Each structure stands twice: as C-alpha cells, then as structure tokens.
Amino acid sequence: MKPFRFRATVNGRPVDLPVDPRRRLLDVLREDLGLTGTKEGCGEGECGACTVLLDGRPVNACLVLAPEAAGCDITTIEGVAVEGRLHPIQEAFLEAGAVQCGYCTPGMILAAKALLDKDPRPTDQAIKTAVSGNLCRCTGYVKIVKAVRLAAARLAREEGAV
Amino acid sequence: MLPPFDYHRPASLAEALFLLASLPGTKKILAGGTDLVPALRRGDLSPDHVVSLSQLAGMREIKEDKGFIRIGALVTFSRLAEFPLFLKGPYKLLAEAALQVGGPQVRNQGTIGGNIVNASPAGDLLPPLTALEARVRVCRQGGERVLPLAGFLTGPGRTCIHPEEILAEVDFPALPERAAGSFVKLGRRNSLAISRISLAAIVIRGEGGIVEEARLALGAVAPVPIRARKAEALLRGRKPSPALLEEAVAAISETVADSLGDRPSAPYKRAAVRGVAREALIKADPRFASGGC
Ligand SMILES: Cc1cc2nc3c(=O)[nH]c(=O)nc-3n(C[C@H](O)[C@H](O)[C@H](O)COP(=O)(O)OP(=O)(O)OC[C@H]3O[C@@H](n4cnc5c(N)ncnc54)[C@H](O)[C@@H]3O)c2cc1C
Ligand code: FES
Numbered sequence: 001m002k003p004f005r006f007r008a009t010v011n012g013r014p015v016d017l018p019v020d021p022r023r024r025l026l027d028v029l030r031e032d033l034g035l036t037g038t039k040e041g042c043g044e045g046e047c048g049a050c051t052v053l054l055d056g057r058p059v060n061a062c063l064v065l066a067p068e069a070a071g072c073d074i075t076t077i078e079g080v081a082v083e084g085r086l087h088p089i090q091e092a093f094l095e096a097g098a099v100q101c102g103y104c105t106p107g108m109i110l111a112a113k114a115l116l117d118k119d120p121r122p123t124d125q126a127i128k129t130a131v132s133g134n135l136c137r138c139t140g141y142v143k144i145v146k147a148v149r150l151a152a153a154r155l156a157r158e159e160g161a162v
Numbered sequence: 163m164l165p166p167f168d169y170h171r172p173a174s175l176a177e178a179l180f181l182l183a184s185l186p187g188t189k190k191i192l193a194g195g196t197d198l199v200p201a202l203r204r205g206d207l208s209p210d211h212v213v214s215l216s217q218l219a220g221m222r223e224i225k226e227d228k229g230f231i232r233i234g235a236l237v238t239f240s241r242l243a244e245f246p247l248f249l250k251g252p253y254k255l256l257a258e259a260a261l262q263v264g265g266p267q268v269r270n271q272g273t274i275g276g277n278i279v280n281a282s283p284a285g286d287l288l289p290p291l292t293a294l295e296a297r298v299r300v301c302r303q304g305g306e307r308v309l310p311l312a313g314f315l316t317g318p319g320r321t322c323i324h325p326e327e328i329l330a331e332v333d334f335p336a337l338p339e340r341a342a343g344s345f346v347k348l349g350r351r352n353s354l355a356i357s358r359i360s361l362a363a364i365v366i367r368g369e370g371g372i373v374e375e376a377r378l379a380l381g382a383v384a385p386v387p388i389r390a391r392k393a394e395a396l397l398r399g400r401k402p403s404p405a406l407l408e409e410a411v412a413a414i415s416e417t418v419a420d421s422l423g424d425r426p427s428a429p430y431k432r433a434a435v436r437g438v439a440r441e442a443l444i445k446a447d448p449r450f451a452s453g454g455c
C-alpha cells in the first residue's frame with residue numbers, strides 16, 4: 001500500500017508524515033504523534049472517547065480515515081491547555097467533580113470547548129446537546145453539565161477582564 | 163488498521179467518475195465514513211478500492227434555483243440543521259430530522275448522500291425527503307440520471323445505484339409560504355437511538371383555512387419510507403380540528419398495520435405511531451390541537 005503524505009495542523013503545529021491511508025485519524029494521533037489523550041472506547045462512533053476538533057468541530061477520530069483529515073486544523077486534548085496552564089474548562093471539570101476514571105474526559109472537554117467557542121452563554125439544554133455524543137459511565141451527566149456551566153461563567157469573566 | 167484496500171482521493175467529480183468506471187475490482191465510495199468506516203473495520207465490507215469524495219467541494223452546497231431546493235450529497239447533518247432556509251417554515255422538517263441524528267460528532271461527519279445510499283429503514287432523512295417528494299441526481303462517467311427518491315430506494319439497505327455511480331445531489335420543489343413541515347421521531351431521549359418510528363408531515367394551507375394538501379411519510383414501519391395516503395386523502399379540503407386530527411391518526415395507524423402485517427413489532431408500532439402522528443400534525447398546524455382558524 002502506497003503511503004499517503006499526511007499534512008495537517010495539529011494543536012497549532014504543522015505535521016507532515018507518511019501514513020498508511022487505511023489507518024484512522026485516531027491511530028495516527030495516538031501512535032505516530034504520541035497524542036494518547038485521545039482515547040479509543042467503542043471504535044464505532046458511539047461513545048465519543050475519541051473526540052477531536054476538526055476545523056473547530058467535534059468529530060469521532062475512530063470514524064475518520066487519516067487522509068480524510070489532511071489539510072485540516074486538528075485539536076486534541078493536548079492542545080487545549082495554554083503554556084502548561086490548564087484551560088478554564090479543564091479546571092472547571094476538576095472542581096465540579098466531573099472527572100472520575102477520566103476515560104471520557106478528553107472527549108467531553110473538547111465537545112464542551114467546541115460549544116463554548118461558538119456559544120459562550122449556552123443554556124443547559126445546549127450543554128446537554130453538546131455532550132450528547134459522549135458517554136460517561138462513572139460520573140453521570142449532572143456534574144458534567146455543571147462543569148461546563150462553571151467554565152462558561154469563568155470564560156465570560158476572563159473576557160470581561162481583558 | 164483496516165483490511166487492505168487502495169485509497170483514492172480524486173480532485174474533481176469527473177476524476178472520481180473516471181476512477182469508478184476504470185478501476186478493476188470492487189469499489190466503495192467514502193463520504194463522511196460514519197457507516198462505511200465501522201463496516202470496513204468489522205470486515206462486513208472488503209472492497210479493493212475506496213474512493214473518497216472529500217475533495218469535491220461542489221457537492222457541499224445548498225442552492226435555491228428555479229423553483230427547486232438543491233442539496234449537494236456531501237452536505238452534513240449539521241449543515242442541514244443550521245442552514246437558515248431550513249430553520250423555519252415548510253423545510254423545518256429537514257433541520258428537525260438532521261438534529262435528531264446521532265450526537266454532534268456524527269452530525270458533523272455524516273452526510274445526506276450517505277444517509278440516502280445507506281438506505282437504512284431507520285435513516286432519519288428519508289421520511290422528510292419522501293414528504294418533500296425529493297429526487298436524486300446520480301452521475302456516472304458520460305451521463306447522469308435523475309429519479310424520484312421513492313424509486314431509488316429499493317429495500318432495506320438497498321438502492322438502485324450502480325457501483326460506478328455517484329449520488330451528486332438531492333433536490334425537491336420549493337413549497338409555498340403557507341406550507342409548514344414537521345418531523346417527529348420516537349425514542350429521541352437517547353440521542354444515539356436509531357429511530358424506531360418517525361413521521362414527516364407537510365401541511366399546505368389553502369383558501370379559507372382548509373388543508374389544500376397534506377403529505378405524510380412514515381419511517382421505520384416498512385423496508386422503505388411510505389406515504390400515509392389514506393390520511394392524506396381524508397385531510398384534503400377539510401379544516402384542521404381536534405376531531406379531524408383523530409380521524410387522521412386512526413388512518414395513519416391503519417397504514418402502519420397494513421404495512422407491518424403480523425410482524426412481532428406490529429402491535430407496538432400501531433399504537434406508538436398514534437402519539438407520533440398527533441405530535442407531528444399539531445406541530446405542522448396547531449389548529450389540530452385547538453381548532454379555530
Ligand atoms: C453512532 C452513530 C449514530 C448514528 N445515528 C443515526 C441516526 O440517528 N439516524 C440516522 O439516520 N443515521 C444514523 N447513523 C448512521 C449514519 O451516520 C448515516 O447513515 C449517515 O448519513 C451516513 O453518511 P456518511 O456520509 O457518513 O456515509 P458513509 O459512511 O461515507 O457512506 C455510507 C454508504 O453510502 C455510500 N455513499 C455515501 N455517499 C455516497 C454518494 N454521494 N454517492 C454514492 N454512494 C455514496 C457509501 O459507499 C456507503 O456505502 C449513525 C451512525 C453512527 C456511527
Ligand atoms: S471510540 Fe470513537 S466513538 Fe467510541
């Protein structure tokens with residue numbers, strides 16, 4: 001199989017590497033780029049553990065063939081913290097107790113980030129919709145919704161302070 | 163790693179059609195991949211070639227043109243759910259159906275073309291497109307054909323598309339302002355539930371507040387979406403009221419019963435469709451709940 005030249009922007013940095021086109025974006029992120037924060041749960045599009053942002057929109061990296069993401073701007077959980085400081089959404093998840101085993105957390109946070117980037121003051125309904133493609137088997141969704149609400153309030157305050 | 167196949171990423175529709183016509187062996191078209199990638203991974207499908215449509219930007223457009231609404235096959239569920247024309251009025255049923263598919267991730271990836279060619283009896287866009295009397299434009303090298311969606315879908319998971327053809331576009335005639343549409347699906351609370359039963363309704367108001375035309379398409383009660391013709395006929399020319407609603411609901415339930423025969427799911431679906439039908443008709447025309455004009 002002829003390798004495909006995979007060029008994209010991952011967490012703000014350009015990447016350029018040959019990949020077997022039969023591999024999924026999930027495999028390239030985890031195995032070639034070492035970005036193991038992106039998890040594989042079901043591998044079938046059902047659980048959202050593999051969520052990454054493709055040009056700002058959440059997608060399941062287990063359903064995307066790697067070459068399909070060429071030319072895109074890709075954000076994984078590793079690209080969310082700024083200069084080693086947790087992103088306000090990450091802090092809010094910790095404070096609200098929205099993390100237990102943590103397996104779903106990277107996907108949840110990226111789904112929440114996509115929402116807040118577009119809609120800084122979401123209703124609870126909008127928050128629930130935004131995380132409806134992400135399963136959590138530990139926490140239940142109440143704390144996760146609370147965490148996103150808290151993050152929205154913090155981000156609004158930070159905005160106001162600038 | 164998925165099983166072996168050659169991957170192709172044509173830069174134009176012409177190149178894609180040429181590849182499909184000339185590649186030897188079996189081939190599969192890749193759009194959003196939400197159905198195809200899991201099927202490849204499970205080994206349900208093992209084509210020699212996978213031809214990606216991802217570079218065909220022209221197939222991502224939605225246009226209003228000469229009395230038709232044209233939707234490119236690569237338009238995603240998210241685009242349908244956000245497109246201003248589909249947010250209110252007659253075409254709302256499309257946005258409502260698109261919003262109930264999967265979760266946000268699947269909506270960002272899955273396409274209208276994939277939903278049609280996948281032809282699942284539970285495909286959520288199929289009832290709205292059936293009610294809109296949609297047509298599909300299917301291209302092959304050196305030609306194309308346009309056919310009604312109703313003729314294109316031939317059974318569960320089956321259409322009359324050939325392996326060397328690409329579904330390029332779906333279109334349907336524009337509706338007047340006095341039309342309203344709605345889509346209701348059962349089991350919506352679980353956002354990943356594959357639809358069990360759904361109804362897409364279009365009600366066109368005529369003079370004096372009567373129903374000039376009603377189009378009702380049922381999903382997941384037959385191998386392909388079906389129109390509830392009895393109910394459509396009895397609504398025509400009459401004024402919406404709670405009494406008329408009950409007549410229509412009974413007729414829709416009969417259509418479901420006729421379609422399902424003595425399948426195990428029949429008693430449940432016959433009863434369940436009543437709630438779905440009430441909700442969809444009231445959403446399309448509130449006078450079904452309250453009477454009045
Ligand atoms: C977790 C999950 C939840 C889901 N929930 C729902 C739901 O609630 N409702 C629902 O209706 N569906 C649902 N689906 C199914 C799926 O997302 C849809 O059927 C979607 O529309 C498929 O589109 P795609 O672009 O991803 O197709 P692909 O997977 O790329 O293709 C599907 C099939 O169509 C063919 N094809 C695609 N585009 C074309 C074209 N333009 N011309 C010719 N052939 C083509 C492919 O060869 C393949 O056979 C779900 C899927 C997942 C993984
Ligand atoms: S691993 Fe991708 S959705 Fe579950």
Ligand code: FES
Pocket residue numbers: 098099100101102103104105135136137138139
């Ligand atoms: S914290 Fe364990 S799955 Fe969500």
